Amino acid sequence: MADIIDGRAIARQLDEKTKAEVDALVAAGHPVPGLTVILVGEDPASEVYVRRKIKACEKVGIKSTEHRLAEDTSQEDLLALIDTLNADPEVHGILCQVPLPDHIDTRLVLRSITPEKDVDGFHPVNVGRLSTGTGGIVPCTPLGVMLLLRSVIPDLTGKDVVVIGKSNIVGKPVANLLLDAEATVTVTHIYTHGLPDICRQADVIVAAAGAPELVKGYWVKDDAVIIDVGITRIEGEDGKTKLVGDVAFDECQHAKAITPVPGGVGPMTIACLLANTVQAARALTVGNGDDSSDYADAPDRTMIFQDALA
Ligand SMILES: NC(=O)C1=CN([C@@H]2O[C@H](COP(=O)(O)OP(=O)(O)OC[C@H]3O[C@@H](n4cnc5c(N)ncnc54)[C@H](OP(=O)(O)O)[C@@H]3O)[C@@H](O)[C@H]2O)C=CC1
Numbered sequence: 001m002a003d004i005i006d007g008r009a010i011a012r013q014l015d016e017k018t019k020a021e022v023d024a025l026v027a028a029g030h031p032v033p034g035l036t037v038i039l040v041g042e043d044p045a046s047e048v049y050v051r052r053k054i055k056a057c058e059k060v061g062i063k064s065t066e067h068r069l070a071e072d073t074s075q076e077d078l079l080a081l082i083d084t085l086n087a088d089p090e091v092h093g094i095l096c097q098v099p100l101p102d103h104i105d106t107r108l109v110l111r112s113i114t115p116e117k118d119v120d121g122f123h124p125v126n127v128g129r130l131s132t133g134t135g136g137i138v139p140c141t142p143l144g145v146m147l148l149l150r151s152v153i154p155d156l157t158g159k160d161v162v163v164i165g166k167s168n169i170v171g172k173p174v175a176n177l178l179l180d181a182e183a184t185v186t187v188t189h190i191y192t193h194g195l196p197d198i199c200r201q202a203d204v205i206v207a208a209a210g211a212p213e214l215v216k217g218y219w220v221k222d223d224a225v226i227i228d229v230g231i232t233r234i235e236g237e238d239g240k241t242k243l244v245g246d247v248a249f250d251e252c253q254h255a256k257a258i259t260p261v262p263g264g265v266g267p268m269t270i271a272c273l274l275a276n277t278v279q280a281a282r283a284l285t286v287g288n289g290d291d292s293s294d295y296a297d298a299p300d301r302t303m304i305f306q307d308a309l310a
Protein backbone atom coordinates (compact mmCIF):
# COMPACT_ATOMS: atom_id res chain seq x y z
CA MET A 1 0.00 0.00 0.00
CA ALA A 2 1.16 3.53 -0.75
CA ASP A 3 1.89 5.82 2.20
CA ILE A 4 -0.75 8.49 2.60
CA ILE A 5 0.77 11.94 2.93
CA ASP A 6 -1.25 13.56 5.71
CA GLY A 7 -1.76 17.19 4.64
CA ARG A 8 -3.82 18.00 7.71
CA ALA A 9 -1.06 16.86 10.09
CA ILE A 10 1.69 18.68 8.18
CA ALA A 11 -0.49 21.81 8.04
CA ARG A 12 -0.94 21.65 11.83
CA GLN A 13 2.83 21.47 12.26
CA LEU A 14 3.31 24.55 10.09
CA ASP A 15 0.53 26.35 12.01
CA GLU A 16 2.39 25.75 15.29
CA LYS A 17 5.46 27.35 13.83
CA THR A 18 3.39 30.25 12.48
CA LYS A 19 1.74 30.75 15.88
CA ALA A 20 5.16 30.86 17.55
CA GLU A 21 6.24 33.50 14.99
CA VAL A 22 3.12 35.58 15.74
CA ASP A 23 3.76 35.34 19.49
CA ALA A 24 7.40 36.36 19.03
CA LEU A 25 6.48 39.37 16.90
CA VAL A 26 3.88 40.56 19.39
CA ALA A 27 6.21 39.94 22.36
CA ALA A 28 8.80 42.13 20.63
CA GLY A 29 6.25 44.96 20.57
CA HIS A 30 5.21 44.68 16.94
CA PRO A 31 1.56 44.86 15.88
CA VAL A 32 -0.55 41.71 15.60
CA PRO A 33 -0.27 40.41 12.00
CA GLY A 34 -3.45 41.24 10.10
CA LEU A 35 -5.03 39.53 7.08
CA THR A 36 -7.91 40.96 5.07
CA VAL A 37 -9.95 38.73 2.78
CA ILE A 38 -12.10 40.24 0.04
CA LEU A 39 -14.96 38.22 -1.39
CA VAL A 40 -17.04 39.59 -4.27
CA GLY A 41 -20.36 37.87 -4.92
CA GLU A 42 -21.84 34.77 -3.36
CA ASP A 43 -20.12 31.71 -4.82
CA PRO A 44 -20.81 28.95 -2.24
CA ALA A 45 -17.42 27.22 -2.71
CA SER A 46 -15.60 30.54 -2.24
CA GLU A 47 -17.60 31.17 0.92
CA VAL A 48 -16.48 27.83 2.36
CA TYR A 49 -12.83 28.63 1.62
CA VAL A 50 -13.07 32.14 3.06
CA ARG A 51 -14.67 30.83 6.27
CA ARG A 52 -11.87 28.27 6.60
CA LYS A 53 -9.24 30.96 6.13
CA ILE A 54 -10.79 33.21 8.79
CA LYS A 55 -11.05 30.34 11.28
CA ALA A 56 -7.46 29.33 10.63
CA CYS A 57 -6.32 32.90 11.37
CA GLU A 58 -7.94 32.76 14.81
CA LYS A 59 -6.04 29.57 15.63
CA VAL A 60 -2.61 31.15 15.13
CA GLY A 61 -3.41 34.62 16.47
CA ILE A 62 -3.60 36.51 13.17
CA LYS A 63 -6.18 39.30 13.19
CA SER A 64 -8.51 38.74 10.25
CA THR A 65 -11.02 41.05 8.64
CA GLU A 66 -13.44 40.28 5.89
CA HIS A 67 -14.91 42.47 3.17
CA ARG A 68 -17.94 40.96 1.49
CA LEU A 69 -18.96 42.89 -1.58
CA ALA A 70 -22.08 42.46 -3.69
CA GLU A 71 -21.82 40.62 -7.02
CA ASP A 72 -22.49 43.88 -8.90
CA THR A 73 -19.76 45.87 -7.11
CA SER A 74 -17.98 48.08 -9.63
CA GLN A 75 -14.33 47.56 -10.45
CA GLU A 76 -13.72 51.15 -9.38
CA ASP A 77 -15.12 50.50 -5.89
CA LEU A 78 -13.09 47.32 -5.52
CA LEU A 79 -9.89 49.15 -6.54
CA ALA A 80 -10.72 51.95 -4.09
CA LEU A 81 -11.09 49.42 -1.26
CA ILE A 82 -7.74 47.83 -2.15
CA ASP A 83 -6.11 51.29 -2.15
CA THR A 84 -7.39 51.88 1.37
CA LEU A 85 -6.14 48.48 2.54
CA ASN A 86 -2.75 49.02 0.87
CA ALA A 87 -2.35 52.12 3.05
CA ASP A 88 -3.75 50.61 6.28
CA PRO A 89 -0.88 49.91 8.73
CA GLU A 90 -2.92 47.24 10.54
CA VAL A 91 -3.32 45.19 7.35
CA HIS A 92 -0.26 43.13 6.40
CA GLY A 93 -1.88 40.68 4.01
CA ILE A 94 -4.61 41.19 1.40
CA LEU A 95 -6.28 38.29 -0.36
CA CYS A 96 -8.92 38.88 -3.02
CA GLN A 97 -10.71 35.60 -3.62
CA VAL A 98 -10.83 34.51 -7.28
CA PRO A 99 -12.68 33.94 -9.55
CA LEU A 100 -14.08 37.47 -9.66
CA PRO A 101 -17.32 38.35 -11.50
CA ASP A 102 -16.94 38.74 -15.29
CA HIS A 103 -17.29 42.54 -15.33
CA ILE A 104 -14.12 42.86 -13.26
CA ASP A 105 -10.61 42.69 -14.78
CA THR A 106 -8.97 40.13 -12.48
CA ARG A 107 -5.44 40.86 -13.61
CA LEU A 108 -5.84 44.55 -12.97
CA VAL A 109 -7.24 43.90 -9.50
CA LEU A 110 -4.47 41.48 -8.53
CA ARG A 111 -1.90 43.97 -9.78
CA SER A 112 -3.36 46.70 -7.60
CA ILE A 113 -2.54 44.87 -4.35
CA THR A 114 0.83 46.14 -3.18
CA PRO A 115 3.41 43.32 -3.61
CA GLU A 116 4.44 43.54 0.05
CA LYS A 117 0.89 42.61 1.12
CA ASP A 118 0.20 40.16 -1.71
CA VAL A 119 0.00 37.02 0.43
CA ASP A 120 -1.29 35.03 -2.58
CA GLY A 121 1.94 35.75 -4.45
CA PHE A 122 -0.06 36.59 -7.59
CA HIS A 123 1.36 40.11 -8.23
CA PRO A 124 3.70 40.26 -11.25
CA VAL A 125 6.51 41.49 -8.96
CA ASN A 126 6.21 38.37 -6.80
CA VAL A 127 5.86 36.18 -9.90
CA GLY A 128 9.06 37.75 -11.26
CA ARG A 129 10.89 37.23 -7.99
CA LEU A 130 9.83 33.61 -7.91
CA SER A 131 10.92 32.94 -11.47
CA THR A 132 14.32 34.55 -10.88
CA GLY A 133 14.81 32.91 -7.46
CA THR A 134 15.04 36.24 -5.64
CA GLY A 135 12.67 35.84 -2.70
CA GLY A 136 9.26 37.45 -2.57
CA ILE A 137 6.00 35.87 -1.50
CA VAL A 138 5.47 32.36 -2.86
CA PRO A 139 1.91 31.36 -3.86
CA CYS A 140 0.23 29.27 -1.14
CA THR A 141 -0.75 26.11 -3.04
CA PRO A 142 2.63 25.68 -4.79
CA LEU A 143 4.43 26.25 -1.47
CA GLY A 144 2.17 23.64 0.13
CA VAL A 145 2.92 21.19 -2.69
CA MET A 146 6.66 21.59 -2.10
CA LEU A 147 6.36 21.02 1.64
CA LEU A 148 4.31 17.87 1.16
CA LEU A 149 6.79 16.62 -1.40
CA ARG A 150 9.77 17.31 0.81
CA SER A 151 8.14 15.40 3.66
CA VAL A 152 8.78 12.24 1.61
CA ILE A 153 11.69 13.32 -0.64
CA PRO A 154 13.83 15.81 1.30
CA ASP A 155 16.29 16.20 -1.60
CA LEU A 156 14.72 16.59 -5.04
CA THR A 157 18.02 17.01 -6.89
CA GLY A 158 17.86 15.26 -10.26
CA LYS A 159 14.38 13.81 -9.72
CA ASP A 160 12.16 13.56 -12.79
CA VAL A 161 8.98 15.46 -12.04
CA VAL A 162 5.92 15.80 -14.26
CA VAL A 163 3.57 18.71 -13.54
CA ILE A 164 0.13 18.34 -15.12
CA GLY A 165 -1.37 21.80 -15.69
CA LYS A 166 0.26 25.14 -16.47
CA SER A 167 -1.94 27.69 -14.72
CA ASN A 168 -0.47 30.84 -13.20
CA ILE A 169 -1.86 29.81 -9.81
CA VAL A 170 -0.52 26.26 -9.58
CA GLY A 171 1.30 24.65 -12.52
CA LYS A 172 3.77 27.39 -13.46
CA PRO A 173 4.82 28.42 -9.94
CA VAL A 174 5.16 24.77 -8.87
CA ALA A 175 7.41 24.18 -11.88
CA ASN A 176 9.59 27.15 -10.89
CA LEU A 177 9.92 25.96 -7.30
CA LEU A 178 10.84 22.47 -8.50
CA LEU A 179 13.52 23.89 -10.78
CA ASP A 180 14.97 25.84 -7.86
CA ALA A 181 15.08 22.52 -6.00
CA GLU A 182 17.21 21.10 -8.90
CA ALA A 183 14.54 18.70 -10.17
CA THR A 184 14.12 18.00 -13.88
CA VAL A 185 10.67 19.31 -14.68
CA THR A 186 8.26 18.47 -17.49
CA VAL A 187 5.22 20.75 -17.58
CA THR A 188 2.25 19.29 -19.44
CA HIS A 189 -1.20 20.51 -20.42
CA ILE A 190 -4.26 19.77 -22.48
CA TYR A 191 -2.33 19.68 -25.80
CA THR A 192 0.46 17.43 -24.51
CA HIS A 193 0.86 14.25 -26.58
CA GLY A 194 1.29 10.92 -24.82
CA LEU A 195 0.72 12.11 -21.26
CA PRO A 196 0.41 8.55 -19.85
CA ASP A 197 3.87 7.63 -21.19
CA ILE A 198 5.39 10.88 -19.94
CA CYS A 199 3.96 10.25 -16.48
CA ARG A 200 5.22 6.66 -16.43
CA GLN A 201 8.81 7.98 -16.51
CA ALA A 202 8.30 10.24 -13.52
CA ASP A 203 9.67 9.92 -10.00
CA VAL A 204 7.08 12.50 -8.96
CA ILE A 205 3.72 13.52 -10.45
CA VAL A 206 2.07 16.80 -9.46
CA ALA A 207 -1.48 16.72 -10.84
CA ALA A 208 -3.15 20.15 -11.13
CA ALA A 209 -5.48 19.87 -14.11
CA GLY A 210 -8.90 20.03 -12.47
CA ALA A 211 -9.79 16.84 -14.38
CA PRO A 212 -11.28 14.26 -12.01
CA GLU A 213 -9.34 10.97 -11.85
CA LEU A 214 -7.35 11.85 -14.97
CA VAL A 215 -4.22 10.03 -13.75
CA LYS A 216 -4.81 6.26 -13.92
CA GLY A 217 -2.89 3.57 -12.08
CA TYR A 218 -1.05 2.45 -15.23
CA TRP A 219 0.34 6.01 -15.69
CA VAL A 220 2.26 5.67 -12.44
CA LYS A 221 5.55 3.81 -12.04
CA ASP A 222 6.23 1.73 -8.95
CA ASP A 223 7.40 3.84 -6.02
CA ALA A 224 6.54 7.19 -7.62
CA VAL A 225 5.32 10.00 -5.35
CA ILE A 226 2.00 11.63 -6.27
CA ILE A 227 0.78 15.06 -5.20
CA ASP A 228 -2.87 15.54 -6.15
CA VAL A 229 -3.83 19.22 -6.27
CA GLY A 230 -7.11 18.80 -8.15
CA ILE A 231 -10.42 19.34 -6.40
CA THR A 232 -13.67 18.72 -8.24
CA ARG A 233 -17.05 18.57 -6.56
CA ILE A 234 -19.19 15.75 -7.96
CA GLU A 235 -22.52 14.32 -6.93
CA GLY A 236 -22.13 10.80 -5.54
CA GLU A 237 -24.64 7.97 -6.00
CA ASP A 238 -26.17 8.85 -2.63
CA GLY A 239 -26.93 12.37 -3.87
CA LYS A 240 -24.31 13.93 -1.60
CA THR A 241 -21.53 16.01 -3.14
CA LYS A 242 -18.04 14.66 -2.70
CA LEU A 243 -14.58 15.92 -3.59
CA VAL A 244 -12.55 14.12 -6.23
CA GLY A 245 -8.90 14.68 -7.09
CA ASP A 246 -7.09 14.49 -10.43
CA VAL A 247 -5.75 11.02 -9.57
CA ALA A 248 -7.55 7.65 -9.47
CA PHE A 249 -6.43 7.15 -5.88
CA ASP A 250 -7.45 3.47 -5.48
CA GLU A 251 -5.50 2.46 -8.61
CA CYS A 252 -2.28 4.03 -7.36
CA GLN A 253 -1.48 1.89 -4.35
CA HIS A 254 1.79 0.75 -5.97
CA ALA A 255 3.07 4.32 -5.58
CA LYS A 256 5.50 5.10 -2.76
CA ALA A 257 3.30 7.88 -1.38
CA ILE A 258 0.20 9.84 -2.39
CA THR A 259 -1.81 12.79 -1.08
CA PRO A 260 -5.53 12.24 -0.46
CA VAL A 261 -8.37 14.56 -1.53
CA PRO A 262 -9.61 15.99 0.76
CA GLY A 263 -6.91 16.18 3.43
CA GLY A 264 -3.86 16.66 1.20
CA VAL A 265 -2.92 19.88 -0.56
CA GLY A 266 -6.05 21.85 0.51
CA PRO A 267 -5.15 22.21 4.21
CA MET A 268 -1.58 23.14 3.24
CA THR A 269 -2.85 25.99 1.06
CA ILE A 270 -4.44 27.56 4.11
CA ALA A 271 -1.47 26.93 6.42
CA CYS A 272 0.83 28.53 3.83
CA LEU A 273 -1.47 31.55 3.58
CA LEU A 274 -1.05 32.10 7.32
CA ALA A 275 2.72 31.65 7.07
CA ASN A 276 2.83 34.14 4.18
CA THR A 277 0.83 36.65 6.22
CA VAL A 278 3.33 36.46 9.06
CA GLN A 279 6.19 36.77 6.56
CA ALA A 280 4.54 39.90 5.14
CA ALA A 281 3.88 41.35 8.60
CA ARG A 282 7.46 40.75 9.61
CA ALA A 283 8.85 42.34 6.46
CA LEU A 284 6.55 45.37 6.84
CA THR A 285 7.12 45.93 10.55
CA VAL A 286 10.59 44.54 11.31
CA GLY A 287 12.08 44.84 7.84
CA ASN A 288 13.77 42.32 5.60
CA GLY A 289 17.22 43.28 6.82
CA ASP A 290 16.69 41.45 10.12
CA ASP A 291 19.01 38.45 9.81
CA SER A 292 17.42 36.68 12.75
CA SER A 293 14.23 36.28 10.71
CA ASP A 294 13.44 32.82 9.47
CA TYR A 295 11.68 34.52 6.62
CA ALA A 296 14.56 36.64 5.33
CA ASP A 297 14.94 36.62 1.56
CA ALA A 298 16.28 33.34 0.27
CA PRO A 299 16.34 31.81 -3.19
CA ASP A 300 14.53 28.67 -2.07
CA ARG A 301 12.07 29.64 0.65
CA THR A 302 10.57 26.19 0.64
CA MET A 303 13.75 25.01 2.38
CA ILE A 304 13.18 27.49 5.19
CA PHE A 305 9.70 26.19 5.81
CA GLN A 306 11.03 22.68 5.56
CA ASP A 307 13.33 23.38 8.52
CA ALA A 308 10.22 24.37 10.45
CA LEU A 309 8.75 20.96 9.79
CA ALA A 310 11.88 18.94 10.50
N1 LIG B 1 -5.95 22.16 -3.15
C1 LIG B 1 -5.91 23.47 -3.31
O1 LIG B 1 -5.60 24.19 -2.41
C2 LIG B 1 -6.20 24.04 -4.64
C3 LIG B 1 -6.75 23.26 -5.59
N2 LIG B 1 -6.98 23.73 -6.84
C4 LIG B 1 -7.53 22.78 -7.81
O2 LIG B 1 -6.48 22.42 -8.70
C5 LIG B 1 -7.00 22.20 -10.00
C6 LIG B 1 -6.27 23.09 -10.98
O3 LIG B 1 -6.50 24.44 -10.63
P1 LIG B 1 -6.01 25.64 -11.58
O4 LIG B 1 -4.57 25.48 -11.87
O5 LIG B 1 -6.50 26.87 -10.97
O6 LIG B 1 -6.87 25.29 -12.90
P2 LIG B 1 -6.86 25.88 -14.39
O7 LIG B 1 -8.14 25.42 -14.97
O8 LIG B 1 -6.49 27.31 -14.36
O9 LIG B 1 -5.67 25.09 -15.10
C7 LIG B 1 -5.73 23.72 -15.39
C8 LIG B 1 -4.53 23.32 -16.22
O10 LIG B 1 -4.60 21.91 -16.45
C9 LIG B 1 -4.56 21.65 -17.84
N3 LIG B 1 -5.47 20.53 -18.13
C10 LIG B 1 -6.82 20.51 -18.00
N4 LIG B 1 -7.30 19.30 -18.36
C11 LIG B 1 -6.24 18.55 -18.72
C12 LIG B 1 -6.10 17.23 -19.22
N5 LIG B 1 -7.16 16.45 -19.39
N6 LIG B 1 -4.86 16.79 -19.50
C13 LIG B 1 -3.77 17.57 -19.33
N7 LIG B 1 -3.85 18.85 -18.86
C14 LIG B 1 -5.07 19.33 -18.57
C15 LIG B 1 -4.96 22.92 -18.54
O11 LIG B 1 -4.33 22.94 -19.82
P3 LIG B 1 -4.45 24.20 -20.84
O12 LIG B 1 -3.62 25.28 -20.21
O13 LIG B 1 -3.84 23.70 -22.09
O14 LIG B 1 -5.90 24.51 -20.90
C16 LIG B 1 -4.45 23.99 -17.58
O15 LIG B 1 -3.09 24.30 -17.85
C17 LIG B 1 -8.50 22.45 -9.88
O16 LIG B 1 -9.14 21.22 -9.64
C18 LIG B 1 -8.60 23.35 -8.66
O17 LIG B 1 -9.86 23.20 -8.02
C19 LIG B 1 -6.63 25.01 -7.18
C20 LIG B 1 -6.09 25.86 -6.26
C21 LIG B 1 -5.89 25.46 -4.90
Ligand SMILES: Nc1nc(=O)c2c([nH]1)NC[C@@H]1CN(c3ccc(C(=O)N[C@@H](CCC(=O)O)C(=O)O)cc3)C=[N+]21
Binds near residue numbers: 095098266
Ligand atom coordinates in the same frame (compact mmCIF):
# COMPACT_ATOMS: atom_id res chain seq x y z
N1 LIG C 1 -7.15 34.60 -4.10
C1 LIG C 1 -7.31 33.30 -3.95
N2 LIG C 1 -6.41 32.58 -3.25
C2 LIG C 1 -6.56 31.24 -3.08
O1 LIG C 1 -5.71 30.59 -2.44
C3 LIG C 1 -7.71 30.60 -3.64
C4 LIG C 1 -8.62 31.39 -4.34
N3 LIG C 1 -8.41 32.73 -4.48
N4 LIG C 1 -9.71 30.83 -4.91
C5 LIG C 1 -10.01 29.42 -4.74
C6 LIG C 1 -8.77 28.59 -4.52
C7 LIG C 1 -9.03 27.24 -3.90
N5 LIG C 1 -8.37 27.26 -2.62
C8 LIG C 1 -8.48 26.26 -1.66
C9 LIG C 1 -8.28 26.49 -0.32
C10 LIG C 1 -8.50 25.50 0.62
C11 LIG C 1 -8.90 24.26 0.25
C12 LIG C 1 -9.19 23.24 1.30
O2 LIG C 1 -9.14 23.51 2.48
N6 LIG C 1 -9.56 22.00 0.92
C13 LIG C 1 -9.93 20.95 1.82
C14 LIG C 1 -11.39 20.55 1.71
C15 LIG C 1 -12.34 21.67 1.41
C16 LIG C 1 -13.80 21.25 1.38
O3 LIG C 1 -14.20 20.39 2.16
O4 LIG C 1 -14.51 21.82 0.53
C17 LIG C 1 -9.13 19.70 1.52
O5 LIG C 1 -8.73 19.54 0.35
O6 LIG C 1 -8.96 18.90 2.42
C18 LIG C 1 -9.09 23.99 -1.08
C19 LIG C 1 -8.87 24.98 -2.03
C20 LIG C 1 -7.79 28.47 -2.44
N7 LIG C 1 -7.95 29.25 -3.50
